[in-house]
Amino acid sequence: MRNGLKIAVIGGGSSYTPELIDGLIKGQHELPVKEVWLVDVEEGKEKLAIIGRLAQRMVYKAGAPITIHWTLDRQAALKDAAFVITQFRVGGLAARIKDETIPLKYDVIGQETNGPGGLFKALRTIPVILDICEEMEVLCPEAWLINFTNPAGIVTEAVLRHSRINKVIGLCNGPISISRGIAMALNVEPARVRIDFAGLNHMSYGLKTTLDGEDISRRVIAMLAGRGEDGQTIRQLTGVEWVPEFVEALGVIPCGYHRYYYQPRTMLAAMKREAAQTGTRAEVVKRLEDELFALYQDSNLNVKPKQLEGRGGAYYSEAAVQLMRSIYTDKRDIQVVNTRNQGAIAGIPDESAVEVSCVITREGPRPLVMGELPVAVRGLVQQIKSFERVTVDAAVSGDYRTALLAMVINPLVPSDAVAKQILDELLEAHRAYLPRFFGD
């Protein structure tokens, strides 16, 4: 393994893949990758080939000693891999479009991570990831599973509780994006800013911020509230408008997804407006992807195209490559990942997935102790964790009532009756991808 690593990418035909290839090329001196195996399903065969060829051109152009393989044979890809990256979408963007549009018909936000849409994405994804885990046990038992597939926290929880794969990490570009945003607002090198993150995926809070190790949390909160010497920069960078006094009382940094919980009415109105004007986020993404694939086919293209940035994957490759590098080199730096809680955050079960600042070692992430979350945020985090756990139970059991329960307790869903309507319609819509509910 030390003479060059093999990386398997499940969902390799994703439009994000060139981002990852770019990261692997740039990081090759610390992370000696020899082979990248891109794997996808029959329906994504063409896209996979487009991505595979672009990746080949990229490594060739860069002179990197990495060979690129693409295949529909997942087991061949997994065999002896050192890292397995999962970024697949069961049902593709078409399924996501349903996740978002069907709830909207009932005046409910779909939200593909911790909302009703996320519930269905989890129901489709978890059986597949558990299959992958079973194959990994045989084909690459020492490999690390790095999961990007959303809802990343729920998927990680499912692997932790329902597979024998312990080496699993859920990764999201959210925390790194916030850190970079703050560094940019402060006009300092990113490495000088460090934020203690704690919570769940798409539901984590920046508890404390340091600049060169000095606590600057108050200053950052003031910036988020649009006050203080630094002007409104962070608020502009994070793209969310908060009532200043609310952020000040909160005292910790919310992430972008907190809008869905602290501003659901505003978000619902915005989504309905968007859906009417430009289509849902999923539909917008679909158009972006079509444009990207058009570009990717250009046989003169041999670098990551600029346009990829619009897709929303900023820092995605950076997060992935940094993580693999720190594991490989036992670097012991601090990164924010989704991992087993083990007591890092008080009140969350030890075996549940949390998103938390960790020291990354060869043995994997070692969470820093965070203790109790602030009283005001503890409840919401617990509520989403309840939703996540019941969702995992529903995905594993294929039980209708459990799925309904998950839907009702989701804070975005306005009643048990509406929950049932949305559930029934989404179950029908995704029937082909829900073998545990409908049989194969």
Place this chain on the structure above:
Amino acid sequence: MRNGLKIAVIGGGSSYTPELIDGLIKGQHELPVKEVWLVDVEEGKEKLAIIGRLAQRMVYKAGAPITIHWTLDRQAALKDAAFVITQFRVGGLAARIKDETIPLKYDVIGQETNGPGGLFKALRTIPVILDICEEMEVLCPEAWLINFTNPAGIVTEAVLRHSRINKVIGLCNGPISISRGIAMALNVEPARVRIDFAGLNHMSYGLKTTLDGEDISRRVIAMLAGRGEDGQTIRQLTGVEWVPEFVEALGVIPCGYHRYYYQPRTMLAAMKREAAQTGTRAEVVKRLEDELFALYQDSNLNVKPKQLEGRGGAYYSEAAVQLMRSIYTDKRDIQVVNTRNQGAIAGIPDESAVEVSCVITREGPRPLVMGELPVAVRGLVQQIKSFERVTVDAAVSGDYRTALLAMVINPLVPSDAVAKQILDELLEAHRAYLPRFFGD
């Protein structure tokens, strides 16, 4: 004390008081009350006198050796009391009407307990209850404080965390009403049914039901879901319609107030409809009270009038008298009260108030261990506990930002911007009763 107890009733001019007097008369053989002191504020002077005279007629008619006093001098009432019952409403029903109507203007449920209305009721009530506690320390340090004033859970938490009075119990007729409803549906004596309740005030769940000690939880859930041999009786008795599969997956008995959290859209629509037609609940109650006081003035009335039942205080006197009796006689029976958690419910701070089944001894309530709440309900309970704790912080500090924070994290409030609007308008409306926010 053993030769007859003194009971002080703060808010003695309440329309509920005849219910309490009736209970004390019926319970006199186990709870030897000698004096009842009804105390109220200047604005309630007239009502107090009406109630006082009715109470006198009631004890006279019953031949009970209880003397009735009514006074505006709280300290005289507290002096050497064995039990202090608090059922006062700062600002009266007029304030409650504002708590309910102002949020409704913003399409938000007011809800006088765990909603935005409850936040304001707590802000008005907590400074007063803490004053009472200070007086009790001096005038009746051995007395038990039995609080009925809503939001009862939040008020109890405030006393537990911010006064030196340890002998405090928050009481609600909710759990006893559910037990009685189930006994009625089963057509058995109430004493044969016992339910393990755990959670928070207006947010507790019936975890397990036994009939003569046999576990009949499944049967009760089936009844709530409208299925099974017993027909739809319980569902009819509890008055809430749930999607059957939801209740079955939940697996525990929700209380009436859970509608606000599992059916907020339905509830909002209903409240708006009611407001337009008959007025808010507060306005309806106001009319009921006016009618009751008209009755109470009739000098021929010397028993609790039938019409009082429409006021919603079923089992109120029963709960109060049973509790005092079990403390007084060290009876060690099981009752459901709001008390310090101390580990009874996992994941709630030891010092916080919970609503839980307790053995009632002379030393007070001793909670039964409940362990972990079911995963699906744990999150919502935590969220309301977050709201309750931040609300107490706001009430004690008089801090605007903290009050805003409480408002935003309340699950009924749809955005930080709307929270601020409601907060500002309610603060202004209740200015006279919020000395910690505006100064005296």
Place this chain on the structure above:
Amino acid sequence: MRNGLKIAVIGGGSSYTPELIDGLIKGQHELPVKEVWLVDVEEGKEKLAIIGRLAQRMVYKAGAPITIHWTLDRQAALKDAAFVITQFRVGGLAARIKDETIPLKYDVIGQETNGPGGLFKALRTIPVILDICEEMEVLCPEAWLINFTNPAGIVTEAVLRHSRINKVIGLCNGPISISRGIAMALNVEPARVRIDFAGLNHMSYGLKTTLDGEDISRRVIAMLAGRGEDGQTIRQLTGVEWVPEFVEALGVIPCGYHRYYYQPRTMLAAMKREAAQTGTRAEVVKRLEDELFALYQDSNLNVKPKQLEGRGGAYYSEAAVQLMRSIYTDKRDIQVVNTRNQGAIAGIPDESAVEVSCVITREGPRPLVMGELPVAVRGLVQQIKSFERVTVDAAVSGDYRTALLAMVINPLVPSDAVAKQILDELLEAHRAYLPRFFGD
């Protein structure tokens, strides 16, 4: 079952059994027992018959409608039993004598419960109790298993963690004896005194004492310290001399077995002296038993003989009968038993056995919340719990190293080397009763 209960007594040939029969006779009006099945092993056949016949004479004399059976067929005894009482001793007193004398050779206290002797008693007992549990699953799945066999805490823990029998209670006459001793010292009716006990079997502390519900803890501690108005009575009754200032600082009531941990040197000297003079406790008990069985054979004897009191089982029958009665009648009184912790005592795993005050219902014991033990006693309780858990692991696995580990971490054992010597010698001595270590 309601027309008369069947009780199976495993180890029915014990000299204690007449005590139990006496209790069942006295309690027959609340606990309608129809049949008692005494069961024992081949080696105890004769004693079993002696006991069986005495029991028959006792019920006949009392005119109680109870039939007595005695048998070597355990399955016949278990079939449809409502309660299974286990009081057997694998290897009999001869084994206990080894448990006590072999450690003493190395200047180590044997101690048949939480000491090295208790380790071996557990290693012999646990495989048998787990067999009984397997039979109960089939023959009497609804029965309650009430275990008296020492070490009662460890045996209960083994059943809780390694069988499917959930209805298990470990019972000891220790707590009831202390309560009675205190009542006697105070010269009041036993029922007026209630003590909150919390800890482990033979390692529980009386946290708070009430008389008619009033807290008299300080007075009791003063009595234990030999101070105060009540003279030295309690100290005399409990039979242990403590340094007064120590008991005062401890602030809670230690049990008799605490001498082994707070006075090991004194106890070791006393045991060596006794062993030299009168034999170990086991040898003394052996002689007492021989005398008792001589008495029991007298066909004129038809009541529990006075001499049985010297055996050390005071309140044994009372504890057993009270417990069964409260379960049968759903009495909901407070008793001290060994049961699953579930959070009653902070810091002990939920699934571990603790000895704690419980409300006894038809569903079994419901622990009262005790919260954190006092800082000073928390450590010792944890240490014994560590020993208990590792002992269970050793008994179930039959692993030599694990047994050695249990021996070394026992606070009575003075070194790993001595631990190994004692372990090796005891393993050899008990070889016939340790199939998991040596094979059948």
Place this chain on the structure above:
Amino acid sequence: MRNGLKIAVIGGGSSYTPELIDGLIKGQHELPVKEVWLVDVEEGKEKLAIIGRLAQRMVYKAGAPITIHWTLDRQAALKDAAFVITQFRVGGLAARIKDETIPLKYDVIGQETNGPGGLFKALRTIPVILDICEEMEVLCPEAWLINFTNPAGIVTEAVLRHSRINKVIGLCNGPISISRGIAMALNVEPARVRIDFAGLNHMSYGLKTTLDGEDISRRVIAMLAGRGEDGQTIRQLTGVEWVPEFVEALGVIPCGYHRYYYQPRTMLAAMKREAAQTGTRAEVVKRLEDELFALYQDSNLNVKPKQLEGRGGAYYSEAAVQLMRSIYTDKRDIQVVNTRNQGAIAGIPDESAVEVSCVITREGPRPLVMGELPVAVRGLVQQIKSFERVTVDAAVSGDYRTALLAMVINPLVPSDAVAKQILDELLEAHRAYLPRFFGD
């Protein structure tokens, strides 16, 4: 501060100081120290001057831009310090000799850290360290207090719970010595070996060992057990003989001080033998110190003398300088220190001191989550923590009974009566240094 740091050393006249000066000289490029202030008490005036002059010669010889001050004026030394190092001994070695010899008269191990001797060392030390903390609040509120004075864990706990100084770290050379010993046995660079330590000072366990990030725990345990390819090297290096099967079952690395708890009889015999032959450890150290001071006075000596190694302070300077450097440079490497638990080790109060692997940042140590300790070691750790906490309570209150309680619950003390004898004799012996017990 960035233009050169000031370091105050309380107990600057210690024989260890040249070790520290040597470390500061070697580390000067990462830790820019400008001034070192050595401070001591009147009785140590001469030794202080000897050390001060040697330190001056050392920095002069090394050409380091550090100025050395020595003074009896503690406040002058503290003023604006960046780091305050405490290594003072109240009563000097003469007191330690009493701590060790008086218990030995009663056949009890003295043990200057977690034994009866440690109790008295704590009683003498804690009032002084709390005085220093009060001065620091005024004179150098931003400074880090790095405490070497034993019992380091108890002293750290006292500061955490009874002062307003939050920036306190207890440091011990134990964990680093074990790591180095293992690296030496493996014949690899020390930096390649990392051990997860968790527990208390002089009571921590090496839970997991990695070499270049690979888990080699089993191999290390085998070495400790004297088995396996690597021969007996580690066992030889750590200097403790364990029964191999015990270490294997323990499964984690014990520290040298564990001998006192797992081999008390052996240790007592050894100490009595030593006391008879060469004197107690304290007496041996006294002689070593006399020899060292004779050397230190040699005005030609301008480096740390070889003989200092015999004193037992291996890696002392390295631990101290590494820690200060990592704080100063926000290095974020992993070191083992005594700090506030905050949830790192399950079952220990959040605010208590633990010894645990931490990431060292400018904000101080950030513990890694360790979760539950292995069952077998949990109890002993809790027992010592109980002792530590009660000891702190006794030191702060000056209460006789509390001190007795601490003595009785110490696992090395064989009875309450002997505890009282030792306590009384030690109190008398140290009367001059126990103002909280005897008044000034």
